[in-house]
Amino acid sequence: MTRQYFNAIGGHPGQDKLLTDRAIFTEAYAFLPKGTMRDIVASYLPFWSQTRLWVIARPMSGFAETFSQYIMEVQPGGGSERPEIDIEAQSVLFIVEGTAKLSIGTDVHQLTPGGYAYLPPGQNWALHNDGSEPLRFHWIRKAYDAVEGLDLPEALVLNENDITPVSMPGTDGKWSTTRFVDPLDLRHDMHVTIVSLEPGAVIPFLETHVMEHGLYVLEGKAAYRLNNDWVEVEAGDFMWLRAFCPQACYAGGPGPFRYLLYKDVNRHMPLHLGRPMQRRMDR
Template sequence: MNAPYYAPTGGHPAQTQLLTDRAMFTDAYAVIPRGTMRDIVTSFLPFWTGTRLWVLSRPLSGFAETFSQYIMEVQPGGGSDQPETDAGAEGVLFIVEGEATLTIEGESHTMTPGGYAFLPPATLWTLHNLGDAVLRFHWIRKAYEAVPGLPFPEPIVANEHDIAPTPMPGTDGKWATTRFVDPSDLRHDMHVTVVTFEPGAVIPFAETHVMEHGLYVLEGKAVYRLNQDWVEVEAGDYMWLRAFCPQACYAGGPGRFRYLLYKDVNRHMALRPAHAAQPMPARKVMTAA
């Protein structure tokens, strides 16, 4: 049974609707509620057909600087044979609606809701919607931070329904994380996970740490502590946190509260302009068979 992931469909509100909403942007965090994801703020990308996207976050100097996150919407027959134009970028895909045909280095994979793919830099991949329904998925991109002596990680294709969540110690399973990557694998410099809170579960302290976050609410609702504010969030909302923004959570129910979480991990803190001395991987060229 597929999880009821929320995905935007666009459109515009009626002229009779009040302007009041929950969108906010501060020095420490931003909340982008689902009601702001309208047709007027969609974008398009080179080499993609039948596709539009909502840009949820992008590197901003003085704010969150390590990643960007999109919600992609691909019509039947749409997709791309050249989806990533930056050879130094790694990516994670997470399917929320429809079916994707993902080809990595010539090997084809069918991805359905809950599907996850990690795409290392300089990887040849394509993605198409060969089905009859609209495909919607998250695409998280980061400039890979290579480390001499560590090889690139391999591609990963998985589905969260096939992975047992890892409970947080001392929570009786009320707070758990579905991990797609071994946390001890230092080749990876970012993790994308699914976090689940049962009704009544809490983060009982203000997490304050160097990792930047993108949190997209897949299901349910909760009250989230961001810096000094308590903010109500629900399925379809996005929270964007800079480093060291205090955060906590109370999931009041009645159902589960779940979100897709990005964080940067496993690297020294840059002491000079990011990636200034990083050699970029050579870009592979797609050739006809």
């Protein structure tokens, strides 16, 4: 099956366009429609050449707490030999357009659309676009929460087209999740998955849970419940949901509704905000 991934970002609207759009920012959630990702709001990073990006989530008061997410755009010949400068940061890359040459230590991988890479903290890696077309990918970063007695996860390079989605119970495959890592592998403190709903499928209850979420719509459209609001969403839109924000979904069609999902998992809750968790009790 040929997968579809939204990638038409950038550009600039004409002077004849209306100012109103669908962007929403609340204490419980934020909704960034694709129309907000214009040339004028692009960012740049040190040690990256011929590259711009859109920051769609970052840790800050009243917004994302555990992760950052970028949409990266690398022109042919561009890239970085020093992409990450934070030694505590782990990363997930997900390719939506073009081809990436990813070097992990001495190993070299070619990532195409649907390609996924997990890069543990402290990993030596580099990425370049050695193709003839622009490379676009999502880069999700989280400070790794190490636990005494658990090893670091190893680097992974996969493609969603090689993974069989897991059907949610009682849905006959109409609601499924593509999982890149084993949910029972407690070394991982974040999961990045792809959630798929067929036309007419629903998330049939108001999910309310401790995981923070970032959802980027890869394909299709739906009505998504965010706290007290039903919001129409489509490919290219991004949603951030703080912990315990109620959510549900109705996929109206005509095609599948699919999104890239981030969540933090598998760790105790810190009991003192702004302070790292105490690793052992003083006796």
